[in-house]
Amino acid sequence: MSREEIHEVAYGLELSEVSFIWVVRFNPDNREGDGLAQVLPEGFIKRIGDKGLVMENWAPQVKILASDKVGGFVSHCGWNSVLESMKYGVPIVAMPMHLDQPINARLVVELGLGVEVKRDGYGRLDRREIGEVIKMVVMGKQGVGVQRKAMEISDKIKCKGDEDINVLVRKLERLCNQGIYKTNDEQM
Secondary structure, three states, X not given: OXXXXXXXXXXXXXXXXOOEEEEEOXXXXXXXXXXXXXXOOXXXXXXXXXXXXXXEOOOOHHHHHHOOOOOXXXXXXXXXXXXXXXXXXXXXXXXXXXOOHXXXXXXXXXXXXXXXXXXXXXXXXXXXXXXXXXXXXXXXXXXXXXXXXXXXXXHHHHHHOHHHHHHHHHHHHHHHHOOOOOOHHHHO
8 A cells, every 4th residue: 555545544544433453564665664653644643542553564364353343344355355254244344456356345345245445536545435434334324234244144154164155256256257247447
């Protein structure tokens, strides 16, 4: 993520008024050696106080998602993250970046497992949109339906066993291969 995107996410988390754990990852080619202090908005850590925990590069994602205290998962929608979220019944706030992530995010939305943060016409994130979507998923009326659907999927996965998640994966792959999920350019 660029510094601008990190700022937008930070302000969005702040605007959402929900408690959070945020892992900020840096590119391996981070030549400036930037750390959290250099990339977060000035005063952010002080303003969020006990409401948020910001970690650098890594956190035990599966352990966090397994907690019943987690109300939502802001995710880039990498395939493993989507599967882990489904397994633990955690609704997704989708913020895809590149590669397969936009397709995965559309699947998450179509399946009713989350809500996507829309980017502006230039592909930029907006703090107000981020804050509103997080608040909606975690505390809003639409979030109740998303939470219910996420728990239904989780229950199905638990009932059928972990190995049966492959059936779901194959169904989702078939949907993609059938061309149901087209890019914006293809839809026009």
